[in-house]
Amino acid sequence: MVAVTAALIGFFAFVIMRVTTPQMTTLFTDLSTEDSSAIIKELERQAIPFELRNDGAAIMVPKDKVTRLRMKLAEGGMPKGGGVGYEIFDKSDALGTTSFVQNINHLRALEGELARTIRAIDRVQAARVHLVLPEKPLFSRETPEPSASIVLRVRGSLEPQQIRAIRHVVASAVNGLKPQRVSIVDEAGQLLADGAQSDADAAVGDERRAAFEKRMRKQVEDIVSSVVGAGRARVQLSADFDYNKITQTSDKFDPEGRVLRSTQTREESSLTADNSGQVTVANELPGSQNQDNAARARDQSKKSEETNNYEISRTTKTEVTEAGRVNRISVAVLVDGAYSKNEKGEMVYQDRTKEQLDRIAALVRSAIGFDQKRGDQVEVVNLRFAEPPVSQPISEPTGLLGMLQFTKDDVMYVIELGVMMMLGLVVLFMVVRPLVKRIVAADVIPSLAGAGVPALAEAHTESTGATGQALIPAGSGAAQLIDVAQIQGQVHAQAVHRVGELAERNPNETVSIVRQWLSEPVEN
Secondary structure: OHHHHHHHHHHHHHHHHHHOOOEEEEEOOOHHHHHHHHHHHHHHHHHOOOOOEEOOOEEEEHHHHHHHHHHHHHOOOOOOOOOOHHHHHHOOOOOOHHHHHHHHHHHHHHHHHHHHHOOOOOOEEEEEEEEEOOOOOOOOOOOOOEEEEEEEEEEEOOOHHHHHHHHHHHHHHOOOOHHHHHHEEEOOOOEEEOOOOOHHHHHHHHHHHHHHHHHHHHHHHHHHHHHHHHEEEEEEEEEEEOOEEEEEEEEEEEEEEEEEEEEEEEEEEEEEEEOOOOOHHHHHHOOHHHHHHHHHEEEEEEEEEEEEEEEEEEEEEEEEOOEEEEEEEEEEEOOEEEEOOOOOOOOOEEEEOOOHHHHHHHHHHHHOOOOOOOOEEEEEOOOOOOOOOOOOOOOOOOOOOHHHHOHHHHHHHHHHHHHHHHHHHHHHHHHHHHHHHHEEEHHHHHHHHHHHHHHHHHHHHHHHOOOOOHHHHHHOOOHHHHHHHHHHOOOOOOHHHHHHHHHHHHHHHHHHHHHHHHOOOOOO
16 A cells, blocks of 8 residues: 555646646757757856757757847857858957967968858758968968868758859958868768859759749749649750850941041152353353353253042951850640539649640740740640649638647647546546545544444453353344444454453453354344
8 A cells, every 4th residue: 555655646747747847849969069068058147947868969848938049148159050150350369379279270260250150051060171271481472272171061962053152252251261162061071062163054054044944944844834824734845055155356448438637738849951062260260151041041940749648447246155055945735635624523634725725835935935846846745744734722720720730749739638648547547546446435434433432342251140051132232233233244354353362361251252242032
């Protein structure tokens, strides 16, 4: 009885504690050892109950306090995300620190801050950054380029644009670092980016082509689904891109568009004489007859020259064709037929007419910007799908039913309370109730037995008369005691022991009582 009572007390204490314990929810996950230790110290200071999961990587706190705790911890700069950031300079002694130590601390802080920034990207669970920032050597004109290597632990796989975004984020944060000098490796040792220029260009081209195909396919699906119905059309689109970059320069001359640029005029005059005679002193004397004859023999000439310069009109045109031109687009559209109900209420399939397919093809050509010279192709085919469309969509519960929707935590909490309640009822009816009945019956029998002892003593006094014979009537207290014991089916051990001691002390009176019982007539 003591063991059962202790077990019952322990069980109900467990039930009460479990019911009164607040529901725990996740405060933070994927914590480093430093962050987990700092958060636990803060929770203990505030006397807030908590639980540790996954070897301290996850911390559970009461659900009603999780929002306030997150804001409070964010105010204190927790969690820091592991690693060392710019807070390394908060507690450093600048007076006794050398320049070498300061440079190392700056490098550590920069690597830690970049790792925290990268961990903020979706699917990135952990990151480690290594930077190489070489110093410019003396007496050298060339400066070594910095480089970086990143190791990631991801959930799933990263998309190409996410890898390119990480490279550009790191390159923009480090002075002189180019995205092509950043290498990225995942936790499995797979090389995500090796820094090759050709690979980067190919990735950009593939991403651009994929985005173009996705956008065009969505446009075609929207316009076709509006005609044939939602979920009853399948579209596949393929685009051929030309990633060659072309630069073209052309010069054009217009002969009709002349413009006078400059004019140059030149005039010349000359006078000649016939000096065929001999040169003498008489001829040279003034006033002589020979001079008159020479003047008449002289010849005079005049020359004029004009030069005009014209500028012809010229047009210079430079065309640059960027990479990523669309050479051809191919579209394949598969549409389902029409469904109608017959007289029996069954869904009957019907093929679409050629006129409907031609109209759908015309709509698709208009949506993609069809160009026959470019070699575009559009095919629209009508085939029956494997499963007919659902006639009635499933409606979500609204109103009161929508408000009574429970989360997974709420359902588990209700199930846990129900199980505990059932166990409590089973213990109450299977253990407590029989135990209480036995205790009550054990208390009744000793009280009756104690009332029967004076009756035996009184019978002993009456039986010791002058004749020495028992004079106990049939309806005495001893007879009532025996009847009660027979009805209950058991006699308490203490009462039996007391009756036995009374018989041993008074054997004559006991014999008289027994004889009186034997002499009593049997009632039918």
